[in-house]
Amino acid sequence: MTATPTLPEMCAALGDQTRWDILTRLGQEAMSASALARVLPVSRQAIVKHLDVLSEAGLVAAERRGREIVYAALGSRLNALAHELDRIGNAWDARLRALKSLAESPDEGRPDSRA
Amino acid sequence: MTATPTLPEMCAALGDQTRWDILTRLGQEAMSASALARVLPVSRQAIVKHLDVLSEAGLVAAERRGREIVYAALGSRLNALAHELDRIGNAWDARLRALKSLAESPDEGRPDSRA
DNA sequence: CGGAAATGCAACACTGAGGTTGCACATCCG
DNA sequence: CGGATGTGCAACCTCAGTGTTGCATTTCCG
Numbered sequence: 001m002t003a004t005p006t007l008p009e010m011c012a013a014l015g016d017q018t019r020w021d022i023l024t025r026l027g028q029e030a031m032s033a034s035a036l037a038r039v040l041p042v043s044r045q046a047i048v049k050h051l052d053v054l055s056e057a058g059l060v061a062a063e064r065r066g067r068e069i070v071y072a073a074l075g076s077r078l079n080a081l082a083h084e085l086d087r088i089g090n091a092w093d094a095r096l097r098a099l100k101s102l103a104e105s106p107d108e109g110r111p112d113s114r115a
Numbered sequence: 116m117t118a119t120p121t122l123p124e125m126c127a128a129l130g131d132q133t134r135w136d137i138l139t140r141l142g143q144e145a146m147s148a149s150a151l152a153r154v155l156p157v158s159r160q161a162i163v164k165h166l167d168v169l170s171e172a173g174l175v176a177a178e179r180r181g182r183e184i185v186y187a188a189l190g191s192r193l194n195a196l197a198h199e200l201d202r203i204g205n206a207w208d209a210r211l212r213a214l215k216s217l218a219e220s221p222d223e224g225r226p227d228s229r230a
Numbered sequence: 231c232g233g234a235a236a237t238g239c240a241a242c243a244c245t246g247a248g249g250t251t252g253c254a255c256a257t258c259c260g
Numbered sequence: 261c262g263g264a265t266g267t268g269c270a271a272c273c274t275c276a277g278t279g280t281t282g283c284a285t286t287t288c289c290g
Contacts, residue, residue, distance in 0.1 A: 015127030
């Protein structure tokens with residue numbers, strides 16, 4: 001979590017099936033990397049790397065508990081991303097609607113080209 | 116967009132800076148691959164590949180106009196993705212809140228607090 | 231018609247993401 | 261203490277994604 005991750009970085013962090021597998025588990029129950037490795041069909045080291053990426057994106061929180069480190073999924077970052085994507089999507093569609101209405105109503109301050 | 120893209124697939128499509136550059140342009144103005152190649156610092160072929168990915172994800176629409184193919188950014192898919200991410204994020208946080216309240220008041224735990 | 235402009239197809243190169251294995255180090259528990 | 265158990269670090273491998281170049285093909289316009 002060096003700084004606020006960029007939008008592509010956030011999406012890239014979420015663009016991997018294994019990471020979603022991890023997130024799904026962590027969304028149900030906080031657990032350690034070793035525990036995840038026991039449940040998922042990948043090595044612990046791979047899990048650790050994914051957890052690093054997810055942590056960098058602010059999607060998981062790590063908490064040291066004795067000799068193990070327990071991770072939990074954080075919804076807040078995901079909600080923030082969702083909000084941003086929603087805004088962008090609305091902007092695109094607004095643009096499309098504007099173009100469409102312009103095409104459908106030719107007398108909107110546009111020189112007459114037909115009659 | 117053969118079938119509904121999976122969540123990781125959608126995010127992966129959005130996990131590239133160049134594709135965001137393309138989407139940003141297409142969100143402002145519909146244009147062809149060649150036109151994009153003139154504006155962006157990558158070759159037309161690279162643009163075409165990215166447009167294929169974006170099209171597969173349902174994020175852009177292609178329309179043939181004469182000898183060229185004009186692409187436009189579609190906000191609807193992005194809004195749908197945003198909605199899904201928001202739901203998931205809320206679920207995670209709900210889980211966290213449930214655990215926290217459970218830990219603080221072990222006797223008054225409620226299994227479901229849905230409104 | 232003839233050329234400019236756009237797309238389509240294919241082979242190729244390079245980098246990095248994802249994954250593995252092996253071992254060293256830390257930490258808890260019986 | 262001593263053995264599990266968990267984490268940390270590093271070298272290594274493989275392949276798909278990103279990008280390039282070159283050329284063939286389609287399509288419009290003067």
